[in-house]
Amino acid sequence: MRIREALLTPVAFADPPLLNAMGVHEPYALRSVLRLVGEDGVTGLGESYGDEAFLTQARRVAEQLTGWDVFDLPGLRRTVERVVGETVYTDLHGLTGGFSTGKTLASVYSLFEVAALDAQGRLLGRPVCDLLGGRARDEVEFSAYLFYKYGAHLGAEADDWGEVLTPEALVGEARHMLDTYGFRSLKLKGGVLPPAQETEGIRALAAAFPGHPLRIDPNGAWKPGTAIEVARALDGVLEYLEDPTPGIAGMARVAEEAGMPLATNMCVVRFEDLEPAIRAKAVGVVLSDHHFWGGLRDTQALSVLCRSFGIGLSMHSNSHLGISLAAMVHVAAATPHLSYACDTHWPWKETDVIVPGALEFRDGAVRVPDGPGLGVELDEDALARAHEDYLRCGLRKRDDASYMRRYVGSFQPNTERW
Numbered sequence: 001m002r003i004r005e006a007l008l009t010p011v012a013f014a015d016p017p018l019l020n021a022m023g024v025h026e027p028y029a030l031r032s033v034l035r036l037v038g039e040d041g042v043t044g045l046g047e048s049y050g051d052e053a054f055l056t057q058a059r060r061v062a063e064q065l066t067g068w069d070v071f072d073l074p075g076l077r078r079t080v081e082r083v084v085g086e087t088v089y090t091d092l093h094g095l096t097g098g099f100s101t102g103k104t105l106a107s108v109y110s111l112f113e114v115a116a117l118d119a120q121g122r123l124l125g126r127p128v129c130d131l132l133g134g135r136a137r138d139e140v141e142f143s144a145y146l147f148y149k150y151g152a153h154l155g156a157e158a159d160d161w162g163e164v165l166t167p168e169a170l171v172g173e174a175r176h177m178l179d180t181y182g183f184r185s186l187k188l189k190g191g192v193l194p195p196a197q198e199t200e201g202i203r204a205l206a207a208a209f210p211g212h213p214l215r216i217d218p219n220g221a222w223k224p225g226t227a228i229e230v231a232r233a234l235d236g237v238l239e240y241l242e243d244p245t246p247g248i249a250g251m252a253r254v255a256e257e258a259g260m261p262l263a264t265n266m267c268v269v270r271f272e273d274l275e276p277a278i279r280a281k282a283v284g285v286v287l288s289d290h291h292f293w294g295g296l297r298d299t300q301a302l303s304v305l306c307r308s309f310g311i312g313l314s315m316h317s318n319s320h321l322g323i324s325l326a327a328m329v330h331v332a333a334a335t336p337h338l339s340y341a342c343d344t345h346w347p348w349k350e351t352d353v354i355v356p357g358a359l360e361f362r363d364g365a366v367r368v369p370d371g372p373g374l375g376v377e378l379d380e381d382a383l384a385r386a387h388e389d390y391l392r393c394g395l396r397k398r399d400d401a402s403y404m405r406r407y408v409g410s411f412q413p414n415t416e417r418w
C-alpha cells in the first residue's frame with residue numbers, strides 16, 4: 001500500500017484543572033491526529049502529542065511520505081531520522097523525563113508507525129495485535145488515575161468532579177471512577193500537597209477500598225530522604241511507588257530502603273537509560289509509553305528487556321483520545337510480560353474523535369477490538385469539531401506551570417521541593 005497523502009490534524013479537547021508537580025492542566029489538552037491515506041483509499045490512523053514543537057517535526061515527516069509503502073517500517077525510520085536530524089523536541093512540563101535526539105526520533109516515528117500498523121491491519125483484515133505476534137490476553141486492565149484538582153478553571157463554572165484537595169474528596173473521586181469503570185488498581189498523582197497529606201490521602205483510599213492495589217506518583221517532587229520516609233510509612237500499602245525523586249542516583253538511594261518496587265516514567269525513558277538504572281538497582285518497574293518509546297514494536301522490545309532483567313512493566317498515560325487508547329490496548333494485549341494494570345487519562349475527557357462503541361471499560365478492562373487494524377473508526381465531524389476547538393482555544397503548547405501561576409502567583413514547579 002503506497003501513501004497518497006499523510007494528513008496531520010491538531011486537535012484540542014476539554015480537560016479539567018488537574019494538579020501535578022508542574023502546575024495545573026489548562027482548559028484544553030492538545031493532540032495530533034494522523035491519517036495515512038493510501039492510493040487505494042485505505043486509511044491508517046495515529047495519534048500523538050499536540051505541542052507545536054512536536055507538530056513541526058511530524059509535519060515535516062508527513063510531507064515526505066507520498067509514495068511510501070506502509071509495510072516498509074525501516075524506510076519510515078530512515079525518513080524520520082533524515083528529517084528530524086539532530087533536532088531535540090522539548091516540552092515544558094518535563095513529566096516524562098529528559099529530552100534527547102533519540103527520544104525525539106522515537107516520538108515522531110511512533111506516530112507514523114502506529115498509523116502504518118493500522119493501515120497494514122486494515123489491508124490484511126487482521127487486528128494490530130495479530131501483527132504484533134498475537135494476543136497474550138483478550139482484555140487489558142487499566143488503573144483509576146486519581147488527581148487532586150481545583151473545582152473549576154479560571155473564570156469558568158465548577159465541573160462535575162468538583163474540588164479534590166482532601167482525603168474525603170479523594171475517596172469520593174475514586175468511588176465515582178470505580179463505580180463507572182470498575183477499576184481495581186488506584187493511582188494517585190501526587191507532588192501537589194505536602195507528602196504527609198498525600199500519605200494521608202493514600203491511607204484514606206486504602207481504608208475505603210480494601211484489597212485494591214494502590215500507587216502514588218509525585219513526579220520527582222520529593223528529596224530522597226523524604227521519599228524513604230514515605231516509603232516506610234506506606235510499606236505494605238503500595239503496590240509500587242512511582243518516581244518519588246528525580247534521577248537514577250536518587251531513585252537508587254530510595255530503592256535501597258523501600259519495601260515496595262520503585263516505578264518510573266521519568267528516569268528511564270530511552271533504551272540507553274536501562275543499563276545505568278539496572279546497574280544502580282534504581283527501578284523495579286518501567287512504565288512504557290509507545291508515544292515516546294518508539295512505537296508498538298519497540299514497546300514490545302522494552303518488555304523483553306525488562307523481563308530479562310527481572311523488572312516489571314506497566315504503562316504510562318498522558319491526556320489522550322481513542323486512537324491512542326486503541327494502540328495501547330493492542331500493544332498491551334500482544335505483550336506477554338506486562339505486570340500491572342496500565343494508566344489511562346480516559347475518564348477525564350468528555351469528547352473523542354472516534355466513533356463510540358469500539359472501546360468499552362468493563363471491570364476496569366478494555367476488550368481488544370476485533371475489527372481490522374486498531375479496530376476504531378474516525379468520526380470526521382468530531383475531528384473537525386476538535387480541530388475547531390484547537391484553532392479557537394489559542395493554546396499551542398502545554399504549560400501547566402504558567403497556568404498555575406494564574407491561580408497562585410508565586411508558584412514554582414515542585415520538583416524535589418519536599
Ligand SMILES: O=C([O-])C(=O)C[C@H](O)[C@@H](O)C(=O)[O-]
Nearest residue numbers: 020095096265316317318319
Ligand atoms: O508521570 C506520569 O505518570 C505522568 O506524567 C502522567 C501525566 O502526564 C500526568 O502527570 C499529567 O498529565 O498531569
Ligand SMILES: [Mg+2]
Nearest residue numbers: 217242243265
Ligand atoms: Mg509517572
